[in-house]
Amino acid sequence: xxxxxxxxxxxxxxxxxxxxxxxxxxxxxxxxxxxxxxxxxxxxxxxxxxxxxxxxxxxxxxxxxxxxxx
Amino acid sequence: xxxxxxxxxxxxxxxxxxxxxxxxxxxxxxxxxxxxxxxxxxxxxxxxxxxxxxxxxxxxxxxxxxxxxx
Amino acid sequence: xxxxxxxxxxxxxxxxxxxxxxxxxxxxxxxxxxxxxxxxxxxxxxxxxxxxxxxxxxxxxxxxxxxxxx
Amino acid sequence: xxxxxxxxxxxxxxxxxxxxxxxxxxxxxxxxxxxxxxxxxxxxxxxxxxxxxxxxxxxxxxxxxxxxxx
Amino acid sequence: xxxxxxxxxxxxxxxxxxxxxxxxxxxxxxxxxxxxxxxxxxxxxxxxxxxxxxxxxxxxxxxxxxxxxx
Amino acid sequence: xxxxxxxxxxxxxxxxxxxxxxxxxxxxxxxxxxxxxxxxxxxxxxxxxxxxxxxxxxxxxxxxxxxxxx
Amino acid sequence: xxxxxxxxxxxxxxxxxxxxxxxxxxxxxxxxxxxxxxxxxxxxxxxxxxxxxxxxxxxxxxxxxxxxxx
Numbered sequence: 001x002x003x004x005x006x007x008x009x010x011x012x013x014x015x016x017x018x019x020x021x022x023x024x025x026x027x028x029x030x031x032x033x034x035x036x037x038x039x040x041x042x043x044x045x046x047x048x049x050x051x052x053x054x055x056x057x058x059x060x061x062x063x064x065x066x067x068x069x070x
Numbered sequence: 071x072x073x074x075x076x077x078x079x080x081x082x083x084x085x086x087x088x089x090x091x092x093x094x095x096x097x098x099x100x101x102x103x104x105x106x107x108x109x110x111x112x113x114x115x116x117x118x119x120x121x122x123x124x125x126x127x128x129x130x131x132x133x134x135x136x137x138x139x140x
Numbered sequence: 141x142x143x144x145x146x147x148x149x150x151x152x153x154x155x156x157x158x159x160x161x162x163x164x165x166x167x168x169x170x171x172x173x174x175x176x177x178x179x180x181x182x183x184x185x186x187x188x189x190x191x192x193x194x195x196x197x198x199x200x201x202x203x204x205x206x207x208x209x210x
Numbered sequence: 211x212x213x214x215x216x217x218x219x220x221x222x223x224x225x226x227x228x229x230x231x232x233x234x235x236x237x238x239x240x241x242x243x244x245x246x247x248x249x250x251x252x253x254x255x256x257x258x259x260x261x262x263x264x265x266x267x268x269x270x271x272x273x274x275x276x277x278x279x280x
Numbered sequence: 281x282x283x284x285x286x287x288x289x290x291x292x293x294x295x296x297x298x299x300x301x302x303x304x305x306x307x308x309x310x311x312x313x314x315x316x317x318x319x320x321x322x323x324x325x326x327x328x329x330x331x332x333x334x335x336x337x338x339x340x341x342x343x344x345x346x347x348x349x350x
Numbered sequence: 351x352x353x354x355x356x357x358x359x360x361x362x363x364x365x366x367x368x369x370x371x372x373x374x375x376x377x378x379x380x381x382x383x384x385x386x387x388x389x390x391x392x393x394x395x396x397x398x399x400x401x402x403x404x405x406x407x408x409x410x411x412x413x414x415x416x417x418x419x420x
Numbered sequence: 421x422x423x424x425x426x427x428x429x430x431x432x433x434x435x436x437x438x439x440x441x442x443x444x445x446x447x448x449x450x451x452x453x454x455x456x457x458x459x460x461x462x463x464x465x466x467x468x469x470x471x472x473x474x475x476x477x478x479x480x481x482x483x484x485x486x487x488x489x490x
Contacts, residue, residue, distance in 0.1 A: 001170065003177040006197045016194075019136065020161070020204075021090070030071065036177075036201060037073040037106075043139075054086075056140035057076045061106060064090075064136045066159065066204045069183075070196035089276065091230070100211065107213040107246075113279075124226075126280035127216045131246060134230075134276045141310065143317040146337045156334075160301070160344075176317075176341060206299065206344045209323075210336035229416065231370070240351065247353040247386075253419075264366075266420035267356045271386060274370075274416045281450065283457040286477045296474075300441070300484075316457075316481060346439065346484045349463075350476035369486065371440070380421065387423040387456075393489075404436075406490035407426045411456060414440075414486045 007032055010070060015040075018066045023047045025060060029068075036062030077102055080140060085110075088136045093117045095130060099138075106132030147172055150210060155180075158206045163187045165200060169208075176202030217242055220280060225250075228276045233257045235270060239278075246272030287312055290350060295320075298346045303327045305340060309348075316342030357382055360420060365390075368416045373397045375410060379418075386412030427452055430490060435460075438486045443467045445480060449488075456482030 010029050017025040017038060024047075027040030043054040080099050087095040087108060094117075097110030113124040150169050157165040157178060164187075167180030183194040220239050227235040227248060234257075237250030253264040290309050297305040297318060304327075307320030323334040360379050367375040367388060374397075377390030393404040430449050437445040437458060444467075447460030463478040464471050 001179070002173050003171050003179050003199050004173075006171055006179040007199055009197065021136075023136070025137075031073050031076055033072050033074075039071070039073050039076040045137075054139045057079065058137055058139040059073050059077055059106075060137045061132070061135050062201070063133070063203070065201050066161075066163070067165075067185075067198055067200045069194045069198040091276075093276070095277075101213050101216055103212050103214075109211070109213050109216040115277075124279045127219065128277055128279040129213050129217055130277045131272075131275050133273070141319070142313050143311050143319050143339050144313075146311055146319040147339055149337065202341070203343070205341050206301075206303070207305075207325075207338055207340045209334045209338040231416075233416070235417075241353050241356055243352050243354070249351070249353050249356040255417075264419045267359065268417055268419040269353050269357055270417045271412075271415050273413070281459070282453050283451050283459045283479055284453075286451055286459040287479055289477065342481070343483070345481050346441075346443070347445075347465075347478055347480045349474045349478040371486075373486070375487075381423050381426055383422050383424070389421070389423050389426040395487075404489045407429065408487055408489040409423055409427055410487045411482070411485050413483070 004032070004034065007068065010068070013070065016069045017060060018069070019060070019064045020066060021064075025054075025058065027054075027058065030057065033062070036065050036068075038062070038065070038068070074102070074104065077138065080138070083140065086139045087130060088139070089130070089134045090136060091134075095124075095128065097124075097128065100127065103132075106135050106138075108132070108135070108138070144172070144174065147208065150208070153210065156209045157200060158209070159200070159204045160206060161204075165194075165198065167194075167198065170197065173202075176205050176208075178202070178205070178208070214242070214244065217278065220278070223280065226279045227270060228279070229270070229274045230276060231274075235264075235268065237264075237268065240267065243272075246275050246278075248272070248275070248278070284312070284314065287348065290348070293350065296349045297340060298349070299340070299344045300346060301344075305334075305338065307334075307338065310337065313342075316345050316348075318342070318345070318348070354382070354384065357418065360418070363420065366419045367410060368419070369410070369414045370416060371414075375408065377404075377408065380407065383412075386415050386418075388412070388415070388418070424452070424454065427488065430488070433490065436489045437480060438489070439480070439484045440486060441484075445478065447474075447478065450477065453482075456485050456488075458482070458485070458488070
């Protein structure tokens with residue numbers, strides 16, 4: 001198994017995406033590519049205990065990501 | 071679906087583009103490439119609650135981008 | 141022996157993964173690739189003496205990693 | 211249209227180039243390449259409200275650029 | 281002689297590895313690759329005068345490294 | 351004209367090279383490559399109003415450069 | 421002449437290597453490659469006016485380097 005295969009198992013499920021700079025997202029993983037660019041639906045952005053819902057599809061750039069967890 | 075296909079769905083629609091360093095843009099997504107370089111029209115730049123309109127086409131460099139949301 | 145061969149020896153064993161920004165993970169190394177993207181199971185995230193368990197498979201992006209140790 | 215096509219439309223026109231680190235340039239866009247390296251003529255450098263004219267051709271390195279706007 | 285040939289001469293010897301962020305390792309260089317990813321055995325991590333022994337094989341990511349010295 | 355063609359016009363002339371981190375050089379541009387690695391002769395390094403002459407040929411790494419100006 | 425040709429002229433001579441983060445080395449340039457990875461012998465590390473001799477061959481990673489000067 002390669003890391004991106006593990007991410008495949010999270011497809012269409014809720015994930016936590018921790019980003020550099022103290023920001024994170026929770027949302028449903030709708031797509032990803034080999035750069036770890038992600039598409040989340042029904043996402044919530046969390047920064048310093050402030051939660052902001054993001055409607056539609058949010059594209060997160062892979063190189064901002066620290067880790068992705070269920 | 072790949073992440074850039076999701077971005078294709080936002081073409082010619084208003085998007086929020088969050089950048090590193092506390093800066094963001096709102097504007098109509100007119101073009102993008104595989105590096106996530108974007109062209110926005112009718113853009114507004116937001117930094118520390120200060121909003122600056124940017125006339126014409128604004129080219130945003132992909133590697134400054136954290137996420138793109140409708 | 142090349143560095144990734146050494147990592148192969150840690151497969152399915154507990155590792156400490158030290159990340160940039162004062163964050164670390166302890167978990168079982170389930171997968172890795174040539175970018176040092178890792179998959180950890182049964183992971184615990186440690187940041188400033190605060191320990192957070194992460195259920196399921198955690199994908200850690202290789203370019204955030206400083207070192208990996210048993 | 212691709213982002214660099216949009217930049218083509220700004221050729222030989224005045225642009226604002228916002229750089230990382232709080233620096234920006236205003237000048238006439240004389241050339242660019244696919245890395246977004248730019249050549250500006252008649253440029254003014256702005257940093258912390260201090261404006262410095264730069265005579266001749268100023269070559270700005272693409273990876274310092276955040277955005278380019280008319 | 282190329283730089284990696286010089287590193288070859290340090291193979292199976294004790295080295296000091298200085299990392300970005302004020303961290304360093306001392307250990308026996310067991311392996312390296314062209315990215316300067318290293319494997320150290322019998323390593324000690326030094327950060328702010330605090331020394332932590334790391335048992336087994338420690339894989340240090342090349343892009344965190346500033347210099348390697350005997 | 352491409353950006354590196356413009357730099358060609360500055361060859362063997364005095365240039366100002368602004369670097370990340372508040373450092374700059376003034377010197378005669380003797381050589382450059384496509385990464386914007388530069389060779390300066392008769393260079394002066396300026397940092398925080400302190401000027402240090404650098405005799406011989408100074409090789410400046412391209413990825414530290416913000417802009418090059420006459 | 422290309423920048424690396426200029427560095428060739430400094431081979432087996434004393435150089436000053438200025439690094440990011442306020443660190444520098446003085447030593448004899450024994451080897452380099454196209455990434456500007458360097459090998460120095462008889463090196464002295466300077467950081468905040470503190471000078472530390474480094475015996476043997478010191479391998480300095482190219483991407484930490486700002487400039488190299490005689």
